[in-house]
Amino acid sequence: MVRRIYVVRHCEAEGQPREARLTDKGVQQAAELAEFFSKIEINRIVSSPFVRTVHSVNSIAELKQIEVETDERLSERILSTKVLEDWLEKLQATYNDLDLKFDGGESTREAMARVVSVVEEVLNGEVENTIIVTHGNLMSLLLKNYQSDFGFEQWQKLSNPDVFLLEFDENEVLLKRLWQDKEVIVASHDISKTRKN
Numbered sequence: 771m772v773r774r775i776y777v778v779r780h781c782e783a784e785g786q787p788r789e790a791r792l793t794d795k796g797v798q799q800a801a802e803l804a805e806f807f808s809k810i811e812i813n814r815i816v817s818s819p820f821v822r823t824v825h826s827v828n829s830i831a832e833l834k835q836i837e838v839e840t841d842e843r844l845s846e847r848i849l850s851t852k853v854l855e856d857w858l859e860k861l862q863a864t865y866n867d868l869d870l871k872f873d874g875g876e877s878t879r880e881a882m883a884r885v886v887s888v889v890e891e892v893l894n895g896e897v898e899n900t901i902i903v904t905h906g907n908l909m910s911l912l913l914k915n916y917q918s919d920f921g922f923e924q925w926q927k928l929s930n931p932d933v934f935l936l937e938f939d940e941n942e943v944l945l946k947r948l949w950q951d952k953e954v955i956v957a958s959h960d961i962s963k964t965r966k967n
Contacts, residue, residue: 772939773893776812776948777912778803778903779932783822786846792825799931804829806933806949812836813897816888818844823903826931830901838903843888846905847881850874861907865914865921882911893938909934917945 781803782796792800803826812834817823819840831838851874854860864870868879885908892900904912910925913934933949 771898772937774899775889775892775936775938776807776810776899776901777909777934777936778827778901779906779909779928779930780818780820780823780826780903782930788820788845790820790822792822796822796826796930800826800829803827803931803933804833807901808833811899812901814892814895814900815839815903816841816844816892816900817903818842818846818905818908820845820905823905827901827903841888843884844902844904844908847907847911848875849907862922865925878911878914881908882915885912886915889936906930906932913945916943 780792780796781799782793783790784793807830812830813836815827815831815834815836816839817827819842823844824838824840827838849857849861849864850872852872854872860872864878868882869877871877871880885904888902889912892902906925906928909932910920910928913924914920916936929949931949933947935944935946935948937944937946
């Protein structure tokens with residue numbers, strides 16, 4: 771059975787805290803996301819518990835008449851618990867050194883492991899089509915797990931919202947970007963690669 775996981779980055783938000791809500795533009799983007807998914811079969815939605823991620827897919831959940839499940843493992847990666855003036859440079863370094871860590875933060879490898887564990891649980895379940903809603907950095911690390919050259923530059927090019935498809939068929943996975951300027955595009959990131967066990 772082919773399993774499809776739609777990895778969604780949240781819509782535009784007012785800030786970074788867990789409680790940050792969507793901006794007016796983000797609310798409109800959430801409506802556009804619902805329209806985007808209106809003709810796509812969805813059986814399950816699993817989201818980061820952050821307000822901005824849940825609110826990004828509430829309309830999809832209502833349309834599909836399914837509940838949004840929340841999972842802490844989809845929360846944004848913590849780069850450091852201290853303020854880093856050069857955080858962008860430090861973030862870039864973590865794409866090259868997967869074990870690099872800063873005070874109170876997670877390494878790329880650690881953050882990747884927790885988001886991949888959500889995907890593996892979904893794949894071991896019964897449903898065919900799942901939406902996973904998360905944050906930009908964590909999304910990029912999930913995609914990097916299946917396409918190793920997905921890195922800092924690709925993270926910078928992600929949009930709010932963004933949608934990628936991970937399609938699993940036996941031991942093969944196809945990665946495809948579906949969202950760009952609200953249009954479905956022919957993916958330039960198609961891969962066929964043996965799934966990591």
